[in-house]
Amino acid sequence: FIPSGTPLFTQLRHFQENQRRVGLVVDEYGELMGLVTLEDILEEIVGEFTTHSPAQLAGFIAQPDGSWLVEGSSLIRSINRKLDLHLPTEGPRTLNGLVLEHLEDIPEPGTTLKIANYAVEIVQVQERAVKVARIFPISVAE
Numbered sequence: 001f002i003p004s005g006t007p008l009f010t011q012l013r014h015f016q017e018n019q020r021r022v023g024l025v026v027d028e029y030g031e032l033m034g035l036v037t038l039e040d041i042l043e044e045i046v047g048e049f050t051t052h053s054p055a056q057l058a059g060f061i062a063q064p065d066g067s068w069l070v071e072g073s074s075l076i077r078s079i080n081r082k083l084d085l086h087l088p089t090e091g092p093r094t095l096n097g098l099v100l101e102h103l104e105d106i107p108e109p110g111t112t113l114k115i116a117n118y119a120v121e122i123v124q125v126q127e128r129a130v131k132v133a134r135i136f137p138i139s140v141a142e
Contacts, residue, residue: 001026004033012041047081066137069123072096072130085135087116095120096130 002011002023015021021038059071060082068083074095076087092098099107099122102115107122107130114120117138124132 002036004028008041008044011036012038012045015041063134067134069132069134070095071132072099079135083135085116085118085137087118095133099130099133 002014002025004025004027006014011023015023015038023036025033025036027033059074060079061069063069070079070083072095075093076089076095076098077093079085079095080087080089087095087098092101098115099113099120102113103111106128107113107125109122109125111122112119119136121134121136122130123134124130
């Protein structure tokens with residue numbers, strides 16, 4: 001179990017010393033908050049691991065109107081970093097999770113919602129999850 005305020009480098013050292021790769025994060029009352037992996041910590045420190053060259057934007061396809069098609073499984077931090085956006089990073093880690101949290105339901109294709117002043121259009125839904133969404137930059141969305 002990992003207390004929620006544990007610094008990254010401290011937990012990295014604990015993982016190394018105990019030869020572990022996964023831990024459960026708990027709050028001050030011992031309530032389960034989530035799961036953290038060694039990979040999560042390393043990605044926070046050095047950035048996302050990828051097998052693609054830096055020039056490629058895997059999971060992101062630019063559209064002529066200035067919008068981007070983005071896979072629902074894409075990490076919010078990666079979307080923000082690669083597309084220079086400011087989607088909220090507190091809460092869900094993926095675009096799918098963010099959309100489901102905002103709508104509190106599984107959307108139909110064609111549904112559009114506003115998240116942090118960005119218009120997000122659901123393009124494809126598969127097996128109760130957003131597979132592909134289109135994100136419009138603020139200047140286009142307003």
